[in-house]
Amino acid sequence: MPHEQIEASAGPAAASPWDDVAVRLRAGGLRWTPQRRTLIEVLREHEGHVTASELIARCKELDGTTTPSTVYRALDLLEELGLVKHGHGHDGREEYHILPQQVHGHLYCVGCGSTWEIRPETAAVIVDALASQLGFAVDLSHVTISGLCAGCHD
Amino acid sequence: MPHEQIEASAGPAAASPWDDVAVRLRAGGLRWTPQRRTLIEVLREHEGHVTASELIARCKELDGTTTPSTVYRALDLLEELGLVKHGHGHDGREEYHILPQQVHGHLYCVGCGSTWEIRPETAAVIVDALASQLGFAVDLSHVTISGLCAGCHD
DNA sequence: TTGGTTGCAAACACTTTGCAGCTGA
DNA sequence: TCAGCTGCAAAGTGTTTGCAACCAA
Numbered sequence: 001m002p003h004e005q006i007e008a009s010a011g012p013a014a015a016s017p018w019d020d021v022a023v024r025l026r027a028g029g030l031r032w033t034p035q036r037r038t039l040i041e042v043l044r045e046h047e048g049h050v051t052a053s054e055l056i057a058r059c060k061e062l063d064g065t066t067t068p069s070t071v072y073r074a075l076d077l078l079e080e081l082g083l084v085k086h087g088h089g090h091d092g093r094e095e096y097h098i099l100p101q102q103v104h105g106h107l108y109c110v111g112c113g114s115t116w117e118i119r120p121e122t123a124a125v126i127v128d129a130l131a132s133q134l135g136f137a138v139d140l141s142h143v144t145i146s147g148l149c150a151g152c153h154d
Numbered sequence: 155m156p157h158e159q160i161e162a163s164a165g166p167a168a169a170s171p172w173d174d175v176a177v178r179l180r181a182g183g184l185r186w187t188p189q190r191r192t193l194i195e196v197l198r199e200h201e202g203h204v205t206a207s208e209l210i211a212r213c214k215e216l217d218g219t220t221t222p223s224t225v226y227r228a229l230d231l232l233e234e235l236g237l238v239k240h241g242h243g244h245d246g247r248e249e250y251h252i253l254p255q256q257v258h259g260h261l262y263c264v265g266c267g268s269t270w271e272i273r274p275e276t277a278a279v280i281v282d283a284l285a286s287q288l289g290f291a292v293d294l295s296h297v298t299i300s301g302l303c304a305g306c307h308d
Numbered sequence: 309t310t311g312g313t314t315g316c317a318a319a320c321a322c323t324t325t326g327c328a329g330c331t332g333a
Numbered sequence: 334t335c336a337g338c339t340g341c342a343a344a345g346t347g348t349t350t351g352c353a354a355c356c357a358a
Contacts, residue, residue, distance in 0.1 A: 031312060031357055053347075067315055072348065074313095088242055093347070107290055116290070125283035130261070130299070133276040145280070145299055149290055185332055185337060207322075221340055226323065228338095247322070 017083060017099055018044055024081055038063045039074050043084070043098060048106065048115075052086075052094035107145050118145070171237065172198055178235055192217045193228050197238070197252060202260065202269070206240075206248035261299050272299070 018040050022032040042058045043050075052072065059066040075096060078084045084096045107116040118126075126145075172194050176186040196212045197204075206226065213220040229250060232238045238250045261270040272280075280299075284290045 026358080029312080033313065033357070035314070065315080068347085069316085069349075070314060091242065107284070118284075119287065122283050122287045125287075126280050126299070129276050129279035129283075130272070133273065133279075145284070180333080183337080187332070187338065189339070219340085222322085223324075223341085224339060 016044065021078075021081070021083065025077075030077070035059070035063065035066050035070050036074050036077075038066060039071060039078075043078075046098055048117075049087075049095050049097045051091070052096065055096065107149075116149075170198065175232075175235070175237065179231075184231065189213075189217065189220050189224050190228050190231075192220060193225060193232075197232075200252055202271070203241075203249050203251045206250065209250065 021036075021040055025032055025036070038059050039055065041062065042055055045058070052075065055075070056066070056068050056071045059071055075084060075086065079086055079096075083099055085099070086094055086096050088095055107118050175190075175194055179186055179190070192213050193209065195216065196209055199212070206229065209229070210220070210222050210225045213225055229238060229240065233240055233250075238252055240248055240250050242249055261272050
């Protein structure tokens, strides 16, 4: 095998947290299967949140043999590894929050269903308000605000 | 029949918005049935939000003859009247938001699942921030922010 | 080899719908 | 009387579970 460069001991090495999933799985006596590989591929394509249904559909698209139960089980596993966190979206379906790379929040319009990201500076205002007035330490990475967007609001 | 006092033409007459549901229903050619009466009773007991299951269970408890389909249909009706608004809670089940009497929002802790109300003055800060920085007109009555409360946050 | 995994199918929980009979106005 | 309502039961969703076969390590 060819010599490899020595890993940088400092710096933003891990471009994506998905890169070492295989290693982490095996480290726990678990396996790196084609189905799980596919799921990770799909998760790489997303940001923020995805519904289980979307993931299942996309996996089946890429693989064809993947079944819902496998996806659900794999997601449970990934959640245990702390790579995703499940919750429920506004449509009532399982929704997975992909580990947030950066601090931000989401704005959801209950009128049209659209979602926007809240810019950091705006989010800061909200967090400050909640922290100073209610003593509530908000985890910025999971802030979701639902309301009506300008278009749906009179 | 005894003489009744003339209704006050001003002042905070309607103590509860449920008081005139019967009238509003009949005004629309709809009916005031025992099942609907029971549902309203149950709704009176709640504030904020309730899941459909809870409502169904409680109605059956009070009435015994109420069935899920009746409750769901009645809730649809009440939503059309603007008395409740449905959405989906963090457990993924149908959740009904009982008409907000005052402008406020909710704070949901993804750690422990607790819910708090956001005080109007705090909510105002949030709305201002969203309105001025993103041009997003938030419907204050349906603001929900999920994050981690002080107790669950390190 | 062997224990973690997978696919299938059945089980589940919750919500919706069709329909005949009931009932409030 | 007669539309609107109700209860029942069946159909639909989306998610979970049991189990025998399969395969990564």
